Amino acid sequence: xxxxxxxxxxxxxxxxxxxxxxxxxxxxxxxxxxxxxxxxxxxxxxxxxxxxxxxxxxxxxxxxxxxxxxxxxxxxxxxxxxxxxxxxxxxxxxxxxxxxxxxxxxxxxxxxxxxxxxxxxxxxxxxxxxxxxxxxxxxxxxxxxxxxxxxxxxxxxxxxxxxxxxxxxxxxxxxxxxxxxxxxxxxxxxxxxxxxxxxxxxxxxxxxxxxxxxxxxxxxxxxxxxxxxxxxxxxxxxxxxxxxxxxxxxxxxxxxxxxxxxxxxxxxxxxxxxxxxxxxxxxxxxxxxxxxxxxxxxxxxxxxxxxxxxxxxxxxxxxxxxxxxxxxxxx
Ligand code: NAD
Ligand code: UDP
Ligand code: UDP
Numbered sequence: 001x002x003x004x005x006x007x008x009x010x011x012x013x014x015x016x017x018x019x020x021x022x023x024x025x026x027x028x029x030x031x032x033x034x035x036x037x038x039x040x041x042x043x044x045x046x047x048x049x050x051x052x053x054x055x056x057x058x059x060x061x062x063x064x065x066x067x068x069x070x071x072x073x074x075x076x077x078x079x080x081x082x083x084x085x086x087x088x089x090x091x092x093x094x095x096x097x098x099x100x101x102x103x104x105x106x107x108x109x110x111x112x113x114x115x116x117x118x119x120x121x122x123x124x125x126x127x128x129x130x131x132x133x134x135x136x137x138x139x140x141x142x143x144x145x146x147x148x149x150x151x152x153x154x155x156x157x158x159x160x161x162x163x164x165x166x167x168x169x170x171x172x173x174x175x176x177x178x179x180x181x182x183x184x185x186x187x188x189x190x191x192x193x194x195x196x197x198x199x200x201x202x203x204x205x206x207x208x209x210x211x212x213x214x215x216x217x218x219x220x221x222x223x224x225x226x227x228x229x230x231x232x233x234x235x236x237x238x239x240x241x242x243x244x245x246x247x248x249x250x251x252x253x254x255x256x257x258x259x260x261x262x263x264x265x266x267x268x269x270x271x272x273x274x275x276x277x278x279x280x281x282x283x284x285x286x287x288x289x290x291x292x293x294x295x296x297x298x299x300x301x302x303x304x305x306x307x308x309x310x311x312x313x314x315x316x317x318x319x320x321x322x323x324x325x326x327x328x329x330x331x
Contacts, residue, residue: 027076028052029091031122033084033113034098036063038193039127039185043096043233044068048077055090059083061101067192084109088116094240095124106161107168114172117180125181125240126169130251130288131159132184140255140289143184143247153283166247173245181239186251186290190229190310191317201226204262205311205318208269218280220259223287227252228310231303238299251290252303261307268311 030047034040035056040063047054053076056068060081071077082088084099085108097113100106110126117124133141134149149159172178189201196206204214227250235250256264259275266273295301 028093029055030094030096031055031057031090031092031113031116032096032098033057033109034063034100034127035096036060036065036067036079037098038063038067038190039188039229039232039236040096040098041067041192042190042229043098043236044071044077046233046237048074052076054078055080055092057082057084057088058099062194062197084112087112090116091120092116092122095122096127096236096240097125098127100127100161106158107164110165110168114168114178117178118172118176123179123181123240124169124172125183125236126165127236128162128166128182128184128247129158130184130186130249130290131155131285132163132166133285133288134159135283135285136288139287140253140291141249142291143249143294150283154281155283180245181242182245182247183236183239183250184247184290185232186227186249186288187224188227188229188232188251190314192229193314195318195321200224200258200261201311201314202318204265205269205315206322208265208273209315209319209322211270211273213274213276214262214265215276215278216258216262217278218258218284220262220275220277221257222280222284223255223257223289224261225251225253225255225289226261226307226310227303228305228307228313231305235295235299235301235303238301239295242299244298248295248299249290249292250295250301251292252305252307253290253292254307255287255289256307264307264311268308269315 030052032040032044035044036058044054055078057080085105095113095117099109133147137148138145166182169180169182173180193202207214232250239248262275
């Protein structure tokens with residue numbers, strides 16, 4: 001049976017299995033479920049660069065082979081097409097569990113990955129979400145806030161699925177002694193983001209590039225806090241390597257209304273881009289902003305990339321994917 005502590009060669013001197021960042025140590029075997037997706041593929045880049053062996057488990061529901069293709073041929077990289085709803089047998093040290101469509105499979109997949117972590121003694125990290133706070137009555141949101149979620153609304157299967165995933169994670173921790181970590185991720189953007197899954201940043205950027213109007217839902221006064229993907233990946237890795245279970249909010253406290261976001265997109269891509277108002281979706285949270293004091297204090301983490309710095313990095317990737325390499329003078 002594998003145990004995390006034995007594997008990294010610290011033995012009983014380091015019962016928590018904690019690997020101080022920057023310390024030389026044996027490469028780990030790491031599973032990233034959802035590793036062909038937006039966040040997962042950036043995480044995989046960092047883990048491979050660090051010298052670890054990475055197994056990506058993905059069913060390509062929303063992810064793309066293109067996101068990880070640059071690792072093909074590297075003996076330390078492996079890609080498995082697999083739905084995490086089905087059991088999976090592997091021998092690994094760490095599991096970053098990102099695989100999640102907005103549906104109940106999120107719960108079954110999490111159960112399987114926790115079962116895997118329990119069997120092989122791997123450390124398990126759940127990527128939960130700020131949506132567990134629902135339409136929050138506390139602002140900004142602290143990890144101690146229990147949230148305001150409608151159990152039967154149109155957004156519920158994602159919100160409640162992640163809440164259940166957090167519950168399962170803590171039950172496996174308390175009941176089976178699995179080493180777990182929980183991240184509550186706030187809205188994240190960056191290169192490789194799905195172009196047409198309807199998220200606001202990807203919608204606005206693609207619309208501005210295609211010379212279409214930016215679709216603002218509702219009055220556009222609702223707020224979100226947008227985090228650049230490299231900041232998130234740094235936070236996930238610090239959380240995995242650190243000694244705290246969490247949950248930890250990982251997000252950028254910079255708060256924008258959707259109209260302000262539209263302005264930043266206009267400044268970055270096309271000052272003449274038009275704005276078009278559309279009806280908002282049901283149960284849309286009015287505001288959202290992370291309180292990140294806990295992550296600052298216990299993980300020594302805070303975001304470094306502002307929206308105005310990060311957005312252009314995403315725009316050049318979108319330009320290439322939308323127009324191809326040789327058109328429109330993509331930067
Ligand atoms: P994404 O859709 O790009 O990545 C998810 C990946 O999981 C995809 O590659 C998809 O193919 C894969 N997947 C889905 N269902 C699967 C299944 N049953 N079996 C195997 N693979 C499966 O999304 P992302 O933005 O990279 O999100 C990654 C994680 O972070 C998710 O758990 C998401 O809930 C969480 N999160 C993301 C954000 C954000 O703003 N991007 C915010 C909060 C939480
Ligand atoms: N599981 C898995 N891989 C493993 C070990 C378990 O996919 O290496 C799955 C297993 O099929 C089960 C789930 O994880 O559906 C929970 O496993 P656990 O051992 O905790 O529960 P049990 O099987 O005892 O109900
Ligand atoms: N939104 C918008 N225009 C779009 C897509 C989304 O105004 O084209 C709004 C949406 O109503 C919500 C906010 O942007 O208030 C963030 O939506 P997203 O789906 O990106 O993230 P989430 O609601 O999950 O935080």
